[in-house]
Amino acid sequence: ALHAKETVKIVFIGPLTGGNAALGLGGRNSADLAVQLHNADAKAKYTFDMVKLDDQCKPDIGVQVATKAGADNGIIAGVTHYCSAVAIATVDTYHKFGLPVIVWGAVLPAITYGNDYPEIHRVNGTMINQNEVNAKLVTGLGYKTWVIIHDTTDYGKGHDEYFTKFLTQDGGKILADFGVGADQQDFTAILTKVKELNPDVVYFGGLTPIGVRLRSQMDKLGIKSQFEGTSGIVSDSYIQALGPLAEGTIAFIDGAPIDKLPGGKFFLDQYAAHKYGEPPEAYGPYAFVAANLIMDAIEKVGPNRKAVTAELAKTKDHQSIVGPITFDAHGQNVVPIVTAYVVQDGKWVVWGDSDYAKGKRKLAGGK
Amino acid sequence: MRVPLEADVRAPARASDLPVAALGIAAVAAWLWAFLVTDRVAILGALLAVAAIAFVLAQRSAVAKRYGLALARRPRMGVAFAAIGVLAVAAALHDQPYPLLMLCTVMLFVVACIGLDIQTGYCGIVNFAGAAFFGTGAYTAAVLAKQGVPHLFGIVCGAIVAALVGSLLILPVLRTRGYYAALVTIAFGILFSTFLEVNNALGGPQGLKLPGIDLFGWRFNRDVDIGGASASFYVNYVVLALALALGAYVFSRRVDRSWIGLTFDAVRLDETAAAAFGIGIARAKIIAFTLGNFLCGLAGAVYAMMQGFIAPNNFTFGESLILVSILILGGIGNPLGIVPAALIIIVVPQKLQFIQEYRFLLYGILVVLILLFRPEGLLPRPVRRYFPAPR
Amino acid sequence: MSASLAVEGLFAGYDRADVLMDVSIAARTGEITCILGSNGSGKTTLVRSILGLTPPRRGRILFDDADIGGLPTHRVIGLGIACIPEGRKVFPKLTIEENLRLGAYREADDDTIRERLRDVYRVFPRLEERTTQLAGTMSGGEQAMLSIGRGLMAGPRMLLIDEPSLGLSPRFVAQNFDVIRRVNEQGVTVLLVEQNAHQTLAIAHRGYVLSQGRVVAQGTAAELRNNEEVRRAYFG
Amino acid sequence: MDPGVLAQYAFNGLMLGVIYAMVAVGFTLFFGVLDVIQFAHGDVVMAGAFVALATYLALHGLGVAVPGLVVIVVACAAALAMALLGALIARYLVLPLRAAPAFNTLLITLMLGSILRELVRLFYPNGSNPQPFPRLLPTASVNLGNFTLRLDTTILLVVGLATIFVVNLVVRRTRLGLAIRAVAQDSETARVMGIDFQRIVLVTFAIGSALAGIAGVVYGLYYNEVNFDIGLLLGVIGFSAAVVGGLGSIYGAIIGGFLFAALQTIGSVALPVSSAYNNVFAFAVVIILMTWKPTGLIAEPTSERV
């Protein structure tokens, strides 16, 4: 380009400090990657400048930064929030300021379905779908009894609720249901109880740090049950922190397996090439996609919040590295796919492709 | 700030007090405005440097002493000017919601911390459950607003319920002292937030939504039109928060500068001697604890309605620590110190957003440095004066 | 083993003002030197300066001809100086015996410590009756005994004593002066600060009178006893 | 209940209690010497664990693989590094605030805690994520019914108890202990007794922090995982344990530590509703205990008089 392009500001918001920082940083890097790649594209009309804000995973701070972004008329749209409590707290703010945002990680259904705000969109799935698929798959494997452990945040509690619902429908039996604190270290007391109950499967609704602790303490106590989790543990650090113990863990994510989709490998390669300090984690690709959706919309209709909002609403069958994106009336991506993963030889492998599905290896719990 | 000598303060007010104080307030207001709006690293640094230099000068120079005296001799004028200053800042910021929101947040935290100061600074009851009482106010207001109770009533109820919940702790608080009392409140704070989280009755971890304040038909969440210019709806909250902050300040000053304040001091410094002269230890502690929790609850109720959303993890032990930090940084026992301390603890981390994940590191270092330079806090407690000079 | 102490042109004080102004005194080897002076004249400040608790602003403090001004307190003590501080200053949450042992903190030999303990108990049998009582619960006078005993435990070359008989009953006051004399006779140089001019001058070799931070009179005990001003202030 | 399961609960509770007690003893020591609360203490535990981890990785990189040796080197590195850190904290953060109200120390160490946490998170490779901690102890185990007794856990339990015991001996039986207590009560008079005040403070902080370093290693070896943010909760629980037990008494800290572990275990096991209430339960019991014994379970004898 010979003449200077107009610069447009967009915002990324996520937890950059504190306990959930790993995921927040992965999201930020991925969104940043999207912007970098876009800016490197000579054909693009605009250069994008991404403001990055930290919501600390706290609702009140979230409202503050949302106000900051919303009140800044230079900012056209946002890639916002990993934590559900923050995302739900800020929807009013975005609506008030008319700032179109795409949620890139929070999974609470009410974020999109609890209101009619045209500004709010979400690329990742809600926790509903993955639990439905989850329950189907594992009951299909012949497991009969479960113990549910979930953290007491909105994330864990939501998963607990939906998984319980679907599992009971599918005929699974829940022997016990434990809530644990999000910063709890020691689970031996609970796990001793689990050992006594001797379930076929231990289901965990929560994020990687506790997932790691639970899995490793299960081993310590000699619990032989199968371990399965939610999207919160689908991360490299889960495997890295557990080593061989991670083997055989099942988990689900709303979306397509990234390395299978066109562009997925490109994303991973570029991510590596840009030498970010932290891995993208499970939700990085969503932040990447959200940022791209926004930039594409702006390229198309110009830097105008209303127009972008309208443009985003039209998103249908948009091909992305997490699969096709279609926003329903609530701005929710109607995710057609839920991918099941299992850890095999130190990698998250799509269930269907794994030795476990093929019967070459056996999961725990004797099935 | 050097403590004005009694003799200086007792000297009658001078005619020149007025312009001196006005000038001072104007300078502070200008600084505050710049601090709230700036987004630029360089300006932020410059502002902090200016504040630090002004602070050092204030301890040394005659001009600053003169200024301090002018206010000390005419406390009402000081309050009025502070109100004018904040309103002027709000007017200048009328179309910038974010700085206004920060201003409100700071003022509401000031109210809560003044409450804690009455407990800790005056009476010596250490309270590490500030966020729990703040949260009690918030949740009460939320629940009552849902029931359609008039908002003013709901807010007042929030404060009262916070004080009542505090009375659950009265017995252990009366029996323990120092770190032991601190543990009681820590335990209560953790218990409170865990309880909110695991219990679904109050929204559980997902929290509750609240409407904006509606006072006698005046809807706070609607942008205001003032003579054609449209101002952010946060201006409403600024006015309310300012009224509360000034009210709490005047209240705590009056409490301190009275026989009650003296009683609190006696209880804090030497319970045995206090008892020997007939001072009811339990009564003093109950009053201080209840008043403090009341203010925390009040601030919490308004804060919740301003935010429009509350969740348990806004009221955890970490948040209590933030309240206590403001108190300590300001200088325990001096309600005036709370204001700059709240600005530092609440606004500075947000101003550091540009360094993203490094901001808490820098912020922590900043606070440590401040404490090393001012171990007693920004504004240590002055010697008590019951009344300003005669006019 | 005895030692001498000389203070030359000492200025010391707290915060803003100087409390001591150009104070010069000498405690000669093997003597009892007393410091008299009304309340607030700076006697305690002098003791604190020597100990390094209130470091001198100007002037020199010579102990055995070595300048100890500004040395940290524990080093000063290490040179063989011990102190019975004003206001007793016992460690309230420690037992009597622990308090006494702390007096001999710089003494490593256990036998010596035990021997000194025995000596102290001989002087103050009340302490021996109560070895495990917490010092804080003792009566005022008992604490004074403990403080004196603790000072003796150090086995010092020089002893600084600041108003030791405060709160002691008449009988123990007399006994206390007796103890000081005996300690001195064993060769310990003593610097004694006291309000009780009568008995102090009876055992001291020489003395100084401080007033408002300055030395206003000095001389042998006999000279001071006959000094008109001293008579008026302390014996009238 | 099945005796094996019961034994399992008790054993796990004990292990948890040892870790808490090790942290609580540090709090008690600091309180004992300076009347202050070092709120970053939990983060020192975390830092200790990370030093141990880094040392292990370095040794691993160098190809040192003698199991026993590695454990000892790793533990020593953590203890020494934390001792140094503790002394630095005392020298540059705690002592300068001596004259200020004791609560100001609380704020400065609170901030230090978040600095430590952020440092590890930002500058330890991939520090935002949980890190695997190597299994360096023999993992043999015996099964007695429902009770699994693991050798590594047993070793940790014994080592933890032994370190506490040694620290206790040092503090109770040596002149150092007496000096610590004297300094706490009246630092000026302590100096007049010839005690090097600053040295005692630094040494005490070094000992307490070294203990925290070892606690970090025990933590890592037990859970085989460390995370940058384990410190805050550990700190709060350690503090609570020290206070419930009675500040200033090492036995109090130990009792407090085990009590806390017991409360949490009982809370998780016995509460029918949800184990998420176990903190509610534990802290509610704490409040009741404090009401009953306002100066802790091992109350200081009153030494105050009028």
Add this chain to the structure above:
Amino acid sequence: MTQPRQSTASVVAPLLACHGLTMRFGGLLALDALDLSVASGEILGLIGPNGSGKTTFFNVLTGLYRPSAGRVEFGGRDIIGASPQQVCRAGIARTFQRSRLCLPLTVFDNVMIGNHLRLDHRVSFNVLRRGALRRQYDECVEAARSLAATFNPRLSSRLFEAAAALDMIDRRRVEICRALVNAPRLLLLDEPSAGMTRGETRELMDDILQIRAARGELTIVIIEHEMNVIERMTERCVVLNYGEKIAEGPFRVVASDPAVQEAYLGQAVAEA
């Protein structure tokens, strides 16, 4: 030297009467079945060796310790088991052997702590009715000023300085002011002269007597180790030893008692 005052009150019912007062600390008997009475308007000296239970007696009287056995009547009312606050309200004020001033507070504040019972400490009054508070405050300042002036004119000009800035003797004066300001019926002084020179002690005692003369009907119990003070101030002495009363009577008589000499005075008595 002033003559000991003649007591006219010795025949009427005593102001304070203790019977069989016993205080035990673990195995230690600090007060051993003590019988003691104080007549209205009297100045009683309480002397005895260190650790004989004098301060403990004060502490029991003022409700800080609860005695193991015995009765105490004050103005005809039983005050055993009363809280310190109730004792204070009944009209007993005291000083402490070890200074217990609130050092960061001003002299005025310290004195007002003693005046607590006369102050209106309702929240509404203090916060809302500032005008009324101001009137009460002005009265109090006046009272404190004149009280302090009796002791030391300089002290009254330092009313609004922190107590920490005073030297020991002035602090002691403030403590006595604090005990006197509320016009108690019985004043308990615990070693008021400790740490003062003889001249200073004499001054202080004169001041106390002066105030007593002005007030009238102030009963005082004074603990002292300074025999001059006892001789000059008191008309009657009680001597304690190991918590027991071993002698009672005018100082001259008591001082010549061999038991008292043996336990308490030693040879030093000759000098007094």
